[in-house]
Amino acid sequence: MADLGDLKQGDSLPELRVTPDKYLPHRYAGASGDFNPIHIDPEFAKAVGLPGNILHGLYSMAQVARAHTDAAGDPRALRRLSVQFRGMGMPEQEILVTATVKEADDGRVVTETEAVQGDNRIIRNAEAELSLG
């Protein structure tokens, strides 16, 4: 478990890399109950002008959350997370989550964080707060 108390402004949390496979959006649809066809039907997605079926934004947000809870070693440490969804996430492309500490005091850490697929920033202007106790 990371000791949040040791983190200082400008430090980075360990990065998280994950490549959602072709059928991940189907499994996430089942797990979450969000069966919007833009996420699970490539032909429907193309018919409405998308490049293909796209990742659920809340799946990508969950990867940002996981980068923080893994860094803390405890799901209770994540106190808040706010994100904006912009670029569309695609299956079969690696997601990289990075987070940089912008405030740190007494075991409370606020990060600036984002998720990208290559040059495509799928989650941006995101901020998380971690706290132990």
Place this chain on the structure above:
Amino acid sequence: MPINEDAVGKQWPPVAYEVGLEKIREYAHAVGETNPVHLDRDAALAAGFRDVVAPPMFCVVYSAPAMGPAVLDPEVGINLAAMVHGGQAFQWGEPVCAGDVITTQPRLSEAYERDGRGFYVFLSESTNADGKLTVRGTWTNIVRGV
């Protein structure tokens, strides 16, 4: 077409969701969680939880039955075909474990037009059976071409 602001302030009825152990596991596997407190009862108990604990973002699962009727409400008038999820914020309280019953109540906080797009901001509060807050959500939906 102007944004209908009449529904701002509207609250929808609270909806209860009973959290199942296998639903937590299914969700945890889907999002790639490896921390055993989300998968294994003994590991969760050893870490001080009442039972297998949901990952924080599992809040979208137990909130969904409450949020659906709000987003679909004709009084709000969102054109679903043109809607995208613009932003999301959560502030977490008590952890949620298997067996908990979580009640979520949404309300429409803002509806406005900017740059030809409609913004609809819903707030939600979820509480457990003890009345303790588990999550407060801010859900921003954007409708193109209003």
